[in-house]
Amino acid sequence: MIDDKALVSQVLSGDRQAFRLLIKQNERLVGHMIARLIDRHEDREELCQDVFLKVYEKLGEFTFQSKLSTWIATIAYRHGINHLRKRKILISDLPEEESKMERFIAIDDASESLANQQLDDMVLQLIEKLPPQYKAILTLYHVQEMSYPEIVEITGLPEGTVKNYLFRARQLLKEKVKQYLGKEEVL
Amino acid sequence: MKHEEELQDQIEQGLRNPDSEDALAYQRVFNSLKKEPDFHVSLPFADRIVALIEKKEDRKDYWWIAAGIFLSVIALIVALALTKVNWTTGAFTFISEYYGLVLFGIAFILMLQWVDKKVIRKQLNLR
Numbered sequence: 001m002i003d004d005k006a007l008v009s010q011v012l013s014g015d016r017q018a019f020r021l022l023i024k025q026n027e028r029l030v031g032h033m034i035a036r037l038i039d040r041h042e043d044r045e046e047l048c049q050d051v052f053l054k055v056y057e058k059l060g061e062f063t064f065q066s067k068l069s070t071w072i073a074t075i076a077y078r079h080g081i082n083h084l085r086k087r088k089i090l091i092s093d094l095p096e097e098e099s100k101m102e103r104f105i106a107i108d109d110a111s112e113s114l115a116n117q118q119l120d121d122m123v124l125q126l127i128e129k130l131p132p133q134y135k136a137i138l139t140l141y142h143v144q145e146m147s148y149p150e151i152v153e154i155t156g157l158p159e160g161t162v163k164n165y166l167f168r169a170r171q172l173l174k175e176k177v178k179q180y181l182g183k184e185e186v187l
Numbered sequence: 188m189k190h191e192e193e194l195q196d197q198i199e200q201g202l203r204n205p206d207s208e209d210a211l212a213y214q215r216v217f218n219s220l221k222k223e224p225d226f227h228v229s230l231p232f233a234d235r236i237v238a239l240i241e242k243k244e245d246r247k248d249y250w251w252i253a254a255g256i257f258l259s260v261i262a263l264i265v266a267l268a269l270t271k272v273n274w275t276t277g278a279f280t281f282i283s284e285y286y287g288l289v290l291f292g293i294a295f296i297l298m299l300q301w302v303d304k305k306v307i308r309k310q311l312n313l314r
């Protein structure tokens with residue numbers, strides 16, 4: 001696999017094939033980030049496209065202080081967040097109180113609508129209901145398997161906040177899963 | 188809170204079996220969290236982006252050409268005005284006598300530029 005420096009230098013010298021390779025290497029990362037942040041399916045592909053156009057435009061400014069994929073994820077994250085801000089969607093509005101937090105992702109007709117669904121689907125549904133920053137952090141940590149320093153760089157949030165969001169999101173999901181498993185046992 | 192944190196860490200690192208309701212629920216959550224979001228970009232995604240970039244750069248090139256021609260004309264006018272040029276001497280006599288050759292030269296240079304841009308550079312980028 002070609003290393004970041006060689007790839008960037010080829011793209012900067014005008015090699016289109018190298019840029020195609022850069023896109024292919026990072027399209028899943030960008031796709032996952034955008035898909036988790038943006039709920040409107042019709043916006044997702046266009047946003048991914050915008051991210052790579054921005055990557056091409058700004059590639060000359062990349063200083064190799066981090067991995068190329070981390071830098072690209074930062075652009076994708078900021079682009080997604082800016083898109084949500086334009087649509088006036090709150091980015092990290094999970095209430096502090098436990099009771100309100102529970103309500104945030106409550107499923108009213110859980111017993112009915114979830115009866116025939118897989119647990120994975122239910123968790124993914126619950127993740128969709130979390131605030132965008134929580135979703136982004138869960139994706140970076142669990143799907144992309146990024147480290148805390150990388151997530152800090154991408155999101156611009158302090159490490160303590162990243163850890164706290166991760167902890168709270170997982171705890172919320174655990175409570176809902178526990179509730180679901182309890183119901184399943186009764187049935 | 189401390190207990191929950193420890194439990195999350197232990198389950199995540201596989202240091203603990205799901206020996207309680209909480210531990211089992213966490214294990215199921217961690218398994219589900221590893222699932223990728225159900226979204227994939229369309230197949231010609233990279234090609235489409237490269238096409239967009241080329242289109243953008245072509246447009247930029249045309250602006251530079253237009254600006255270059257405009258500035259050349261201005262420079263020519265200024266030069267002619269400042270030098271009080273005599274149209275019957277030197278290079279001007281040559282141009283008037285061999286205007287066909289001069290036109291061919293200009294057309295040839297423009298054609299070479301076009302071939303370089305549209306054929307040669309494109310071929311290099313496809314490799």
